[in-house]
Amino acid sequence: MIPNTKCECGHQNHIGTVLCESCGKPLEDTPSTEPLEMRYDGVARRSQREKRTILDHVWAWLSSVKTALWIIGITLVGASLGSIYPQTDTIINAEMIDLAQYYRDNHGTIGYYYYLLGFADTYDSWWFRGLLVLIGTSLVVCSLDRVLPLYRALSKQQIRKHLQFITRQRVSWTGPVTAPGDDQAAEEWVREAGKQFRRKGYRVHIDGTALLAEKHRFSRWGPYINHIGLIIFLLALLARGIPGWSMDQYLAFLEGEPTPIPETKYYLENRKFSITFYDESEMRESFREQGKSVPKEFKTEAILYECKSGCGGAKPELVEVHRQDIVVNKPLEYKGLLVYQYDFAQTPQILAVRPTLRNAATGEAYGQIELSTKHPEESYTVGPYKLQLRNYYPSFGLDESGKPVNKLNKPEAPAYVFQITGPGLPEGGVAHLYFARPADKAAYGEDQINRAAGSPFVLAVQSMETDVDIANYTSYLNVRTERALVPILIGASIFVIGVVIGTYWQHRRVWLRIDDGVLSLGAHTNKNWYGLRHEVAQALSRSGVETTPQSLDRGGKKP
Template sequence: MIENVKCACGHANPPGPSLCESCGAPREDVSSQPADMRYEGAARRSQASSRTIADRIWSFFSSVRNAVIMIVLTLIASAIGTIFPQEQYIPVPKPADVFYEEAYGTLGLIYYRLGLHHLYSSWWFIALLLGIGISLIVCSLDRVVPLYRALKAQRVKRDHTFLAAQKVSTEVDIGDRDPQEVLNALTRGLGKRRYGVREEDNALLGEKGRFSRWGPYINHIGLILFLVGCLMRLIPGFYLDQFVWVREGQTEPVPETKYYVKNERFDKVYYQDNEFPEKLDIKGKVVKEYKTTAVLYENENAGVTGAAPKLKEVKKAEIRVNHPLEHDGLLLYQSGEQENDLEALNMKLLDTATKAPLGTVRLDLYKPQSEIRVSNNVKVQVLQYFPDFALDEHKQPITKTPSPNNPAFVINTVSPKTPNGEKQWIFLGSTLTADNKPPVVTYEFAKPDLVDVTGLMVRVDKSLPIIFFGACVCMVGLVMGFYWQHRRIWLEVVEGRLLIAAHTNKNWFGVKSEIVKILHTAEITVSAAQLEKGDRKL
C-alpha cells in the first residue's frame, strides 16, 4: 500500500502531486523546485493506489510509455502490411499461396505463411488497436478527473510559498499607495488583456484560455472515435473490400452482397499521336482510359434458401478509373483487366481413317457442359476438367488455380466406330488417348474464343462517417491545444508589497510580456527578466 504524504498544514496528501490539496503549498521535498501545476494537488488514480489487480491494470493502461509502445508496434505492423499487397488486392485471379510465391519468390511465400497477407484483420493487430483505444480512455479519465477538480476549485488567495514556487514570480514595493487603488488599476489592465478577473480580500486572479486545457482530451475523443470507426469494419455489413472478375457479356455475383453485375462491354482507349502536345519518342501505345459498361442487378431471392436468383436491374453505368458505379453505399471501381483471355476451345471432330468430318465441339473453359451432343450419333462427354493443369508430387493431375491458364480435359467420345466411348486427354493444342493407341476420332483445333475480362473492386464502407467525424474532432482538439494557452496571473498586496506570480501551459515569453503591460497600467515598472529571476523568498 502506498502511504500518504503529510503537509505542514496537517493534511495527508496522496502520493504523486507536488502541491497540497488543502492549502496549495508545495511539499517540503520539492519546495525548492518550480511547482508542478498540471493537477494542482489533485491526485491521479494511477498514482494514489496500486493494491488490487484492477489497480495494476488501470496503472498499465494509464501509462503514456505503454501507450507509445503499442502505437509504435501498430505503426511497424502497418508498415509491414504494405510490403506486399494484401490478399484482397491481388491483381490476378489466383489463390493467395500461389500468387505470393510466383510474384515475390521465397519472401512472398514467407509473407503468406506468417499470415501477413491479411494482417489488418488478424487478431493480434485488432488487439493492438483495442489496447490503444483502452489506453486512450484510461489515460484521459486518469487525468481529466483531477484536472477538472483542480480547475473548478481554484482559489484566488494562495499560499505565499505557492506563489514563490511558480516559474514566473516576483514582488514589487508599492510604498504607501492605496492597495485598493492598485488592485482596481490592475483589474482594468487584466480586462484589457481579456482576462477573467476574480477578487478576494487584497488578491486578484486573472485567467484566460482555460478551454485550451481540454484540447488534448478532445483530441483523445477524436482518436477513440477514429478507432471505433476502424473496428466497426469488422462488423458484417459495415465494411466490404472484395474483387470480382467479370467476362464481357457475362453476369457474376458481387461477393458478399445481394447484387449481380453484368459486363456488357469492356473498352481500352489509347491516345492518338495528334493528342499529345508535342512529338514524343514513345514506342507502343499509351492507354488513355479503361472503361466498363456495367449493369447492376439486385437478387430479389437473396434471402430465400435454395431459390434461383431473380434479378432486377437497378442501375446501369460506365465504370472508369476513379469513377465507380455507386448504389446504396455499394461502390464498384475499375481496378483490373485481362485482354483476349481464353473463353472456349473450338475443335473439329474427324474420322481418323477417312478424314470425314463428324462435327464441331465447343468446350467452355469457365462452365463446361458435362455432355455435348455433336450430331445424332456423336456425343462428347466431359469426364474431368483441370483449368490450370499441373502434376503434383505424386504425378497426379491437379489444377493450380481456378483460372483457365493451362486448360486440360479428359473426354469420352461416343461415335458409330466407338460405341463404348474413347477416352482422350485434350490439352491446349494437342490430344492424347488414354492407352496411347492411335485415336479413332481425331480432334483438330480451330481458333479459340477469346474474351476481355474486367476486374472490379467491390467496396462498402459505412464506417467512413464515424472515421471522418473522429478526424474532425481530433483536429478541433489539436487546434485548441496548439493555438491557445491557459494563462493565470496571481496578484496580491501585502504590507506595501505587490506579490506577482503567473503560470501558463506554454509560451512563457508571452505571459511575461502581458504581465509587464498589465503592471504598466497600474504605473508599476517591471521587466520580463525580473519576473523570472525575482526574489522567491516571500
C-alpha cells in the same frame, strides 16, 4: 501507515496530492524554495497512488506515456512489415489461387515464408488489430487519469492562495504597494489591477485583497480533444473489419456473367467490354517503329444487381439497381460502392452452348437444350427424351490411366456426360458424352465414344454464331467501399481542432494578494512564459508598480 494529507487550511486531500486542492500550499515533508510542480495543479492521479490491486497496476501501466510510446512503436514496425510485399487483398481473384505458391513464384522463398507468417494479411490480422485496441485503451486510460484530476482542480480554484503557492511560482513578484494596515486602499488597488487584467482578456475574480485572473482555460483541454479524435479514428479503423464496411479488391469480371461482389449483396455483370486503339497517325514514332498497339480507351458496360435471395448459389434472384459504363477515372457509383476500371485481358471463354439433339441414323431433330459452362442444370427434357447430367468437367482431361479428370476449375474445355432415357432405349438409358468445343470433339473422338456406349444420338450446334455464347474479354475492376471514411474524417478533424487549440492558445493565471500593504503575485502558464511575463509587467506598471518582464522571473531571483 496511511500518510496524513490534511492541510492546515482544513482541507482533506487525496493521497498523492502535491499541492493542497484548496489553498495551494505545498504538501512537502522538507521545505523548499524551488518552483512548484504545477502539472495538474498538484492534484493526485490514480496512477500515482499506492498500488493495492491488479487493476491499479494495469491502470498505472496503461496510463504511462512510456507504455503508449512502446505500443505505438511496435505498431509502426508491424505496419512497415506489412508494406514489404503486396497484401492479399490487392491480388486479383486471390480466393481462387494458391496464395502460398503465388508468393513463392513472385517473391521467392522469402515471400513464401512472408505469407506463411501472416504478414501478407497484416492489417486484418488479430495481432495488428490488437495493437490498435491497446493504443485506444491506453489513450482512454491516459485521458481519464489526467483529465479528471485536472477538471477537479480547475473547477474548484480558490481565489486567495497560500503565500508559498504564490511566491514559488516561476513568474512572481513581492513588494509594498499600499500603506500597512490600510485595507481599503489595498482593496481599491486590487480592483484597479483587476481592470488592467480584464483589458487583456482575463476573467477576474476578487475576494477582498486577493485576486485570481485567468484566461484561455479551454486550451488545457486541447490534448484531450486530440485523444478523443484519435480514439474515434482508431474505432473507425477497427470498424473497417466489419463485413461490408471497407473493401478495396481487384476482381475479374468475364463478359456476360453476373459475378458476386464479396462482402456485399450485390452482383455486377460485365455486359460488354470494348476497346479502341490509337491510329498510327496519333501514336509516337517509337511506338510505330515497334509495331505496338496502344489502347486509347477501354470500357465496361456494367449492370449492378441486388441479390434478393439465393445469394451465392447457382440461381440467385437478382434485381437490376444501376447501369453505367465504367471507363478509366470514371467509376460506377452506387450507395457508397465505387467500381473503377483497372485493366483487361483477352480471354475467350464459352459461357453457354445450345446444341440440338438428333438421331444419328435418321437425322431427326428432337429439340434444343441450353448448357451453361458455369452452372449447368441437372436434367433436361428434349421431346420424348430426358437427359440427366451425370458428370460435368469444366476443363476436361485424361490422367495417366486414361480416366477423365478435371484439370482446372475454369470452363476452358467443357465436357458433359449425360444419361439419356426414353422410348427405344434400354431400361437404364444410355450414356452420352458431349464436348462444347469442336476442337475437343475431334481430339477425344466424341462420336466413337458415343457409338461404343450405344448412344444413337448426336448433340451438335447448328450455328457457332447463334448457338454459342462466347466472352472474349475479362475486365479487371477495382471494387471499393469505405463506410468508415466519415468517422475517420470526423476523428481526424477533431484531432486537428485539438492541435490548433493547444498550439495557438495558452492557459494563463495570475494570483495576487495584499497582506499588510505587501503585494505577493504569482503567475503560471502551460507555455509562452515570455508573453505571460510581458502581460503581467504591463498590468503592474499601469497599476503604479514599476517593473520589467525580466524582474518577474521568480521574483528576480536567479535559479
